[in-house]
Amino acid sequence: MNKLENLVSLCKRRGFIFPGSDIYGGMSGTWDFGPLGVSLKKKLMDEWWRYFVDNRDDMYGVDAAIIMNPTTWVASGHTATFADPLVECKECKSRFRADKIADGISESVTTEEFLATHTKCPVCGKENWGPIRKFNMMFSTHVGAVLPEDTNENPEFVEKNIAYLRPETAQGIFTNYKNILDTIYPTIPFGIAQQGKAFRNEISPRDFILRDRECSQMEIEYFVHPDTWEKNFEKLRILQHDFLENIIGLSAENIHELEVPAEDRAHYSRRTIDFMFDYPNGEEELMGLAYRTDFDLSNIERASGKSMVYRDKNTGESFIPHVIEPSIGVERLFLAVLTNAYTEDEINGEKRTVLKLPENLAPFKFCVSPLLKNKPELVEKAQEAYKNLKTKYINVTWDDSGNIGKRYRKQDEIGTPKCVVIDFETLENNTVTVRDRDTTKQIRLKIEDL
Ligand code: GAP
Numbered sequence: 001m002n003k004l005e006n007l008v009s010l011c012k013r014r015g016f017i018f019p020g021s022d023i024y025g026g027m028s029g030t031w032d033f034g035p036l037g038v039s040l041k042k043k044l045m046d047e048w049w050r051y052f053v054d055n056r057d058d059m060y061g062v063d064a065a066i067i068m069n070p071t072t073w074v075a076s077g078h079t080a081t082f083a084d085p086l087v088e089c090k091e092c093k094s095r096f097r098a099d100k101i102a103d104g105i106s107e108s109v110t111t112e113e114f115l116a117t118h119t120k121c122p123v124c125g126k127e128n129w130g131p132i133r134k135f136n137m138m139f140s141t142h143v144g145a146v147l148p149e150d151t152n153e154n155p156e157f158v159e160k161n162i163a164y165l166r167p168e169t170a171q172g173i174f175t176n177y178k179n180i181l182d183t184i185y186p187t188i189p190f191g192i193a194q195q196g197k198a199f200r201n202e203i204s205p206r207d208f209i210l211r212d213r214e215c216s217q218m219e220i221e222y223f224v225h226p227d228t229w230e231k232n233f234e235k236l237r238i239l240q241h242d243f244l245e246n247i248i249g250l251s252a253e254n255i256h257e258l259e260v261p262a263e264d265r266a267h268y269s270r271r272t273i274d275f276m277f278d279y280p281n282g283e284e285e286l287m288g289l290a291y292r293t294d295f296d297l298s299n300i301e302r303a304s305g306k307s308m309v310y311r312d313k314n315t316g317e318s319f320i321p322h323v324i325e326p327s328i329g330v331e332r333l334f335l336a337v338l339t340n341a342y343t344e345d346e347i348n349g350e351k352r353t354v355l356k357l358p359e360n361l362a363p364f365k366f367c368v369s370p371l372l373k374n375k376p377e378l379v380e381k382a383q384e385a386y387k388n389l390k391t392k393y394i395n396v397t398w399d400d401s402g403n404i405g406k407r408y409r410k411q412d413e414i415g416t417p418k419c420v421v422i423d424f425e426t427l428e429n430n431t432v433t434v435r436d437r438d439t440t441k442q443i444r445l446k447i448e449d450l
Contacts, residue, residue, distance in 0.1 A: 007338050009209050011037065016244045016338075017209065020185045029205030029213030031331070036414055039395070041216075044080035044248070044333055045195055047360060050216050051243050052193055059191040059220065060180055064172025066197060067143065071406065072171050075303035076296060078138060082167055084203055086135035087107050091384050092124040097203040098132055098176055105265045136186070137200045139165040139213075146292050150248035165199035170325060173221045178306060188310055188321060189232055191222040195330075207281055209331040216330035223310070223321035226294070233271065233291055233324050240275060240289060242327055249335065249358035250340050254278040255286070268295040277336045287328035294320045337361060341415060347440050355415035356438055362415045364397040366450075369407055371423040373400040382422035385432065385447055389420070412437055420450065 010016040016037035022031030033041055053059045073079045085098040085107060099107050111132045120127050124348075143163045150161075166172065173192045178435040180192055195218045205211050224232045269290040277286040296310040297320050311318045341355040359365060360370045368386040370378035379400070381395040390396045397416065399407045404421065411419050419435040425444075426432050432450070435442045 001337070003342065004208060006353070007280065007335075007342055010342070010355075010413060011208075011338070014410075016040065016414075017355060020214075024327075029202055029210050029211070031314050032378070036363040037334075040337070040357070040361055041330060041334055042206065043361045043363075044330060044337065045216070045218065047247050048243070048328075049195065051247055052191075052218075052220060052239075056191075058186070059188060059193050060184060060186065062173060062176050062180070062192055063196065064169070064176060064194060066166050066199075067141070068166060068175065070163055070281060071303055072175060073138065073164055073167075075299040076171050076174075077267050077299070078167055078171075078347060079136070079165075082138060083136045084135035085114075086203055087114060087132050087203075087401060088130040088131045089121040089124060089126065090128045090130050091120060091126040094121060094123040094290055096122065100204055100206075106261075108263055115319050124231045124404050135203060137202065138167050138373050141165065142150065158322065166197075167200050168198050168327070169194045169217045169219045170296075170327065173219065174300055175260075177221070177223070177297065177300075178308065181310065189222060189224040189228065191220045193218070193220045195219075207284070209277065209335050210284060212331055213221070213329075215332075217327060218330060219325060219327045221292075222324040222326075224324060226319065226322045229322045229324060231337060233289070236326050237273065237289055244275070244286075247248060248334055248337060248361070250277070254285065254336075254340065258262045258285075260288075266290065277332075277339075279339055284332075286332050287326065290325045290327070292323040292325050294322050296323065297321065352409055352412055354412040357415035357417075359417050361418055362395070364395050364411075364414070364416045365393050366396045366418050366420055367399050367407070367411045367416045368396060368420045369399045369404070369422070371404060373423055377427060378422055378424070381426055385420060385422060388447075389450060408435065408440075 014036060014448050015034035018032045018034055019026045020032050021027040023104045037084065053061050086095055087098040088095045098109050099105050101122055102119040103115060105117060111133060113133055115129060140162050142161045144161055146161055173194050177192065180186060192215055196216065197214060198217045199214050202211055202213050205213055222232060222236060244255060245252050254277055256276045258274040258276050260274055265272045270293050271291040272437060273289045274285045275287045276283045301308040308320050309318050310321050343354045343356050345352060366389055367391060368382055370382035372378055386396060386398050399411065401407065408419060417437050421433045423433065430447050431444045432447055433442045434445055
């Protein structure tokens with residue numbers, strides 16, 4: 001098994017992540033987070049919010065609706081351009097994203113360029129391709145009382161009632177920019193942040209949670225004076241590294257910046273740096289930092305007829321702000337954290353798997369257990385310690401299953417930094433053993449010093 005397969009297996013075995021709709025045979029590109037996964041995911045999102053919003057004076061949060069007025073996606077350019085190059089194998093009818101199965105081509109690949117790569121179909125091995133077609137990745141739905149016969153017989157009705165699940169959280173920020181100006185009166189530069197679900201009908205979801213059809217994004221639109229975009233781009237670039245390395249604990253050597261060439265940038269971007277991460281199956285995009293200019297606000301101004309102008313209270317200057325956007329997917333961050341933490345080592349000749357999660361992210365900080373579960377006096381004392389710790393740290397778990405060795409293995413696998421064991425000595429002198437996950441070293445401490 002490679003490392004990704006090991007991670008998938010650990011996530012399922014220990015209740016981090018299950019395949020979506022597993023019970024009915026699954027739903028490709030969707031994943032369900034179990035009790036431990038939800039805990040880790042929430043901690044990642046909370047750390048991000050604390051770092052980029054709560055701890056700063058220049059950031060404001062929003063939580064916008066997922067289904068937005070369809071004009072949003074016309075104005076943003078997504079209706080026209082949010083498309084991937086789809087290619088179909090004429091032999092077995094499998095469909096692929098062309099730039100993901102051929103080497104050395106970009107998302108803007110033409111049919112001729114693709115055919116020149118002489119790529120074989122990953123499913124049937126033949127080389128008999130149809131033309132490249134642009135496939136729009138937005139999921140569409142209908143809003144209001146729409147009957148099947150309406151959609152079959154009346155294209156105009158369908159057109160009028162069609163809506164999309166948002167493909168990025170960013171537009172919920174841009175469409176609230178004016179609300180924030182009119183209610184909070186922020187001073188430029190300032191950012192608006194949002195966390196939430198985004199939906200993309202990916203042609204080939206893959207690599208576990210790396211490319212999903214339903215994902216969660218954490219995005220900031222940072223509004224700046226046009227003359228200062230470079231300075232602010234740099235400021236945000238440094239902040240991303242600080243967050244990823246010092247708050248989330250990713251090792252810096254696994255993060256690589258990629259200056260995205262013009263032909264590969266999104267339609268709205270004049271500069272993009274992709275932060276690439278060394279995932280188990282190779283280097284992949286973890287997050288992006290884009291200079292979106294005034295593309296979005298100017299389009300919204302045109303489409304809505306409402307002014308997006310910011311008036312500087314100090315200089316009196318009026319202008320449409322330019323925007324720097326750091327955007328990260330929670331699932332990609334989650335997978336980076338797991339990749340970073342997953343370790344196999346050997347302790348006293350016995351192999352073990354351990355998730356070396358930073359303490360601020362581990363689902364549980366402590367596991368408390370009695371040495372033997374059939375000794376009521378140990379269980380009672382352990383319960384007392386458990387309840388005390390839980391009032392202090394919340395993320396404390398109880399485990400009295402199997403023998404103590406098995407419990408350690410389990411807690412190592414789910415990343416619990418410290419295991420507290422109540423034994424017979426505890427009854428005599430009120431001390432407990434505390435075992436460290438990474439070193440497996442044990443120390444004795446007084447209960448009240450825990
Ligand atoms: N608002 C800008 C935007 O959405 P993007 O590069 O398309 O830009 C930003 O997406 C981030 O969202 C990516 O770097 C990635 O972390 C995450 N992301 C995008 N599509 C994803 C998918 N299908 N599955 C998981 N994460 C995804």
